Amino acid sequence: MENISIFLAKFWGWYMIIFFLILSLNPTRIKQIFDDLKDQKFVIISSFIAIIIGLLNILSHNIWADNWTIIVTLLGYASLFIGLSLFVFPVKTIDWMSVINVKFIQLLYLLLFLLGVFLLNMAYGVVPA
Numbered sequence: 001m002e003n004i005s006i007f008l009a010k011f012w013g014w015y016m017i018i019f020f021l022i023l024s025l026n027p028t029r030i031k032q033i034f035d036d037l038k039d040q041k042f043v044i045i046s047s048f049i050a051i052i053i054g055l056l057n058i059l060s061h062n063i064w065a066d067n068w069t070i071i072v073t074l075l076g077y078a079s080l081f082i083g084l085s086l087f088v089f090p091v092k093t094i095d096w097m098s099v100i101n102v103k104f105i106q107l108l109y110l111l112l113f114l115l116g117v118f119l120l121n122m123a124y125g126v127v128p129a
Contacts, residue, residue: 004061007074009123016116022107030105037094048087054080068122071115 023029036042041090043093057076085093100108 004009005063005069005072006123008061008076009068009119010055012072013116013119013123015033016112017120020113020116023106023109027106034098037097040090043086043090044069047083050079050083051087052083054078054083068118071119 054076057072058080061069061072061076063073082093
């Protein structure tokens with residue numbers, strides 16, 4: 001089970017860092033994502049992708065330990081929850097997401113970047129824990 005934890009820590013870590021860099025280098029992308037949420041085809045595809053990633057994560061890594069691996073499990077559940085809410089309640093979910101302003105999103109992405117760095121450190125062992 002250790003190998004799947006390392007693999008998923010690398011996946012989520014790199015995903016968060018790449019996403020942070022894309023949104024940092026092109027902040028208009030954040031507004032574009034919210035504009036795209038008005039298109040139902042985009043919402044359906046996004047929700048299916050989130051559901052698939054969440055389910056794969058949960059089915060392969062449903063570990064509730066009191067160490068860093070719980071973060072990987074929680075990311076899977078978060079992905080599944082967001083995907084299901086976008087698919088089942090698209091209007092309410094999009095309304096809830098549109099309340100969040102750009103400054104808060106930038107803070108959220110910074111926190112996700114730090115979480116990504118932490119996960120990559122745990123996976124690659126650059127700084128011993």
